[in-house]
Amino acid sequence: MNTSTSTASTLNGKVALVQGGSRGIGAAIVKRLAHDGASVAFTYVSSTQQADALVQAIAAEGGRALAIRADSADAQAVRAAVDATVDAFGRLDVLVNNAGVLAIAPLEEFSLEDFDRTLAINVRSVFVASQAAARHMREGGRIISIGSTNAERMPFAGGGPYAMSKAAIVGLTRGLARDLGPRGITVNNVQPGPVDTDMNPANTEFAASLNSLMAVGRYGRVEEIASFVAYLAGPEAGYITGASLTIDGGFAA
DSSP: OOOOSTTTTTTTTOEEEEESOSSHHHHHHHHHHHHTTOEEEEEESSOHHHHHHHHHHHHHTTOOEEEEEOOTTOHHHHHHHHHHHHHHHSOOOEEEEOOOOOOOOOGGGOOHHHHHHHHIIIIIHHHHHHHHHHTTOOTTOEEEEEOOGGGTOOOSTTOHHHHHHHHHHHHHHHHHHHHHGGGTOEEEEEEEOSBOOSSSOTTSHHHHHHHTTSTTOSOBOHHHHHHHHHHHHSGGGTTOOSOEEEESTTTTO
16 A cells, blocks of 8 residues: 555555454554555445445555455354455455454343353454464464453443453463464454444543543544554564553553
């Protein structure tokens, strides 16, 4: 992609797949990886218009992107997305597991359906995608999951299953790092705090209640998360693996 910034060539020739990449943090990650030179595929479920617009925006800047409709709760669809990425771009170097759902309800009212879907998308899809991607990755490959600071701190009621799902990613990341380290593939977990997106806007009463819990007193920006992911995807992060790295404005401090 044509750009004058110093980061423009860090991912030249690389191919990335972002699970859940059509909006919010995912879209910011897709844009940043494309900006840094990667060809980027991403999955989406229902926001076709947003997905197409993202592909067009990246193409307009000279980049390559591919939108793949796939529900991360469907293991076969996740595997197919990995295969489609390799078919389109010839290889796979970076996997970003960003797809996630958040269901909040009192314990007595939390449905088993919501519990199972939380695990299917937030945990199982990470394993399935990582397993499929690892079959294609060479030395220097990167697997990056988007966890949550709620794995370490859950300051409000009703979020137990969500916190549990994100805590599971911590252990999975450590285990996969051991599995794939001998092949030169790193596996890391990025744990954002509250971030300003259309699903969690920074201008609500709920956001105001969380701002007071953060050392910097504000929500994060999607670009801040994306820059962290881009660093982990790049060549300078080869000695970081098995780590859960918090970017939360001091929320868990």
